[in-house]
Amino acid sequence: MIALTVFRVAAYVRSHRVYQALLPILVMLAIVYASRAPAGSEAAALTDSAVLVIPFLAWSSRGLLDTEPDQQRAISATGVGGPGKEILAGLLAAACVSTVFAALALGWGVLLGVAVSPSSAVLTAAIVLHALAVLAGVTLGALTSRAILRSPAVSIMALLIGFLVMLVVSSSPAYWLTVPITRWMKSAGLGHLPADLPLLAGISLGWCALGLAVYCTLRHTRGA
Numbered sequence: 001m002i003a004l005t006v007f008r009v010a011a012y013v014r015s016h017r018v019y020q021a022l023l024p025i026l027v028m029l030a031i032v033y034a035s036r037a038p039a040g041s042e043a044a045a046l047t048d049s050a051v052l053v054i055p056f057l058a059w060s061s062r063g064l065l066d067t068e069p070d071q072q073r074a075i076s077a078t079g080v081g082g083p084g085k086e087i088l089a090g091l092l093a094a095a096c097v098s099t100v101f102a103a104l105a106l107g108w109g110v111l112l113g114v115a116v117s118p119s120s121a122v123l124t125a126a127i128v129l130h131a132l133a134v135l136a137g138v139t140l141g142a143l144t145s146r147a148i149l150r151s152p153a154v155s156i157m158a159l160l161i162g163f164l165v166m167l168v169v170s171s172s173p174a175y176w177l178t179v180p181i182t183r184w185m186k187s188a189g190l191g192h193l194p195a196d197l198p199l200l201a202g203i204s205l206g207w208c209a210l211g212l213a214v215y216c217t218l219r220h221t222r223g224a
Helices: 002-014 018-032 042-052 054-067 070-080 083-113 120-143 152-170 181-189 193-222
Strands: none
Touching: 002 054, 002 083, 018 042, 018 054, 018 083, 042 054, 042 083, 042 120, 042 181, 054 083, 054 120, 054 152, 083 120, 083 193, 120 152, 120 181, 120 193, 152 181, 181 193
């Protein structure tokens, strides 16, 4: 399974699809951190980075999972001992690539995006949020991949709408109905992020776990 994971990451890079996510991420970071965030706003700036990188991580995950042809995916499932391991290998590969992109976003923010180095509490919260962004991006990307949505147009629209739904719903009193990314930003802006992080992380993890469970179930049900 590890070999298949490495193979899929390598195939994604060799296909040059990796640049479809990398270049927009670099542009986004250059715009977000065009000027350093002033002292006292480190949490807000780094949280914005975690939220804004999610659709790009979803796009990257979708692209990686779609790189392998359907016939090759079936062969891979046979080679690793079943569809369950093949599905897990794809998710691990998407998570690996997304982690690199998220680390790039966080590193850019810490080194070039803030005027004052963040405190240990803020830095820890930012690391957790970027890790949650990876999970959210992989989940959204998997649910809109070709194995689930055959039409590329429908897939792209579903990815964009899915992220917009996260933004809208998480800004409402029913924020617990989705990954509460708007609440991440609100909490950071008010200076409550370290205290609110356990609740926000728990909700986020729950919804990502549910989304990945739905993805795995659909893959098994459809035999894709």
